[in-house]
Amino acid sequence: xxxxxxxxAKVIWGLLAxxxxxxxxxxxxxxxxxxxLLLSMAPLxxxxxxxxxxxxxxxxxxxxxxxGTLVLGEVFDFYNRFWWWDLVMHGGSxxxxxxxxxxxxxxxFQGDRYAAPPFAVAFFVFCFALAIGAVWEIFEFGMDQxxxxxxxxxxxxxxxxxxxxxxxxAIIGASSGYAYLKWxxxxxxxxxxxxxxRRNPRFFNRDRNRR
Numbered sequence: 001x002x003x004x005x006x007x008x009a010k011v012i013w014g015l016l017a018x019x020x021x022x023x024x025x026x027x028x029x030x031x032x033x034x035x036x037l038l039l040s041m042a043p044l045x046x047x048x049x050x051x052x053x054x055x056x057x058x059x060x061x062x063x064x065x066x067x068g069t070l071v072l073g074e075v076f077d078f079y080n081r082f083w084w085w086d087l088v089m090h091g092g093s094x095x096x097x098x099x100x101x102x103x104x105x106x107x108x109f110q111g112d113r114y115a116a117p118p119f120a121v122a123f124f125v126f127c128f129a130l131a132i133g134a135v136w137e138i139f140e141f142g143m144d145q146x147x148x149x150x151x152x153x154x155x156x157x158x159x160x161x162x163x164x165x166x167x168x169x170a171i172i173g174a175s176s177g178y179a180y181l182k183w184x185x186x187x188x189x190x191x192x193x194x195x196x197x198r199r200n201p202r203f204f205n206r207d208r209n210r211r
Contacts, residue, residue, distance in 0.1 A: 006060040012067050013037065019071070036070040053199035057192045061096055065089070079153065086158070091165040093136075094129045098173015099189065101128035102180070103196055111197060111204025118181040126174035133166030 016037040023034075040063040047054045069089050072078045078085040102125045109116040137159055140151035152158050176189040186194045197204050 004056055006056045009040075009056065009060045009063045012063050013040065016040070016067065016071070036066055039070075040066045053196075055192050055195040055199060057195065061092075061192075065092060065096065068092075086153070087161060087165045090133065090162045091169040094133055094166045094169025095173045095176075095189065096169075097132045098125050098129040098170055099176060099193060101125040102173070102177035102193060104128075106177075106181075106193075106197070107203050113181055113184075116181060118178045121181060122174040122178035125177050126170045129170035129173050130166055133163065133170070137162060 020034050020037055043054060043059060043062055068078075068085075073085060073089065102121065105121050105124055106116060140159075143151050172189070176193070180186075180190045180193050
């Protein structure tokens with residue numbers, strides 16, 4: 001389960017483990033590192049229970065995103081040190097949720113490219129990624145109002161820029177799914193989709209039978 005993961009994911013996991021132990025001794029942000037480590041590993045255990053094989057590229061992206069959000073963003077204050085960090089995180093997450101949304105929809109069609117209309121699937125993927133981004137903004141607002149945090153930073157302006165980046169990321173994610181269905185593309189962002197389908201043929205048997 002862990003042996004086939006990319007070197008990047010392994011390095012980040014190792015650093016998080018070291019930081020967690022150090023934080024426990026120093027009593028400085030121990031929960032942030034521990035939560036990041038657990039969240040980044042959670043997809044592996046969930047996939048194992050569901051009997052899914054998640055491509056290492058998917059796991060690496062999740063590890064990088066969670067680490068960038070909780071550790072670099074919150075612990076090392078990248079959100080305040082770099083004005084563009086929050087935009088990158090939101091745009092990247094929207095692309096990721098777009099790819100995940102495509103895999104979910106394609107699974108419903110059992111991998112039948114001919115039964116899955118590319119434009120309709122891409123539109124659903126776009127809405128899915130955008131909806132996740134909107135829910136996150138509601139979460140940030142709720143945390144600020146209930147616990148007095150400052151997740152929204154500059155308020156309305158921060159929220160609107162986040163939504164714009166969610167929009168851009170959702171378009172990229174949906175376009176990747178469209179290209180996979182329409183032109184059978186396999187490179188770039190579409191590579192992880194192709195790898196996921198290849199590793200889990202029982203969910204995409206119609207695509208395999210038509211070859």
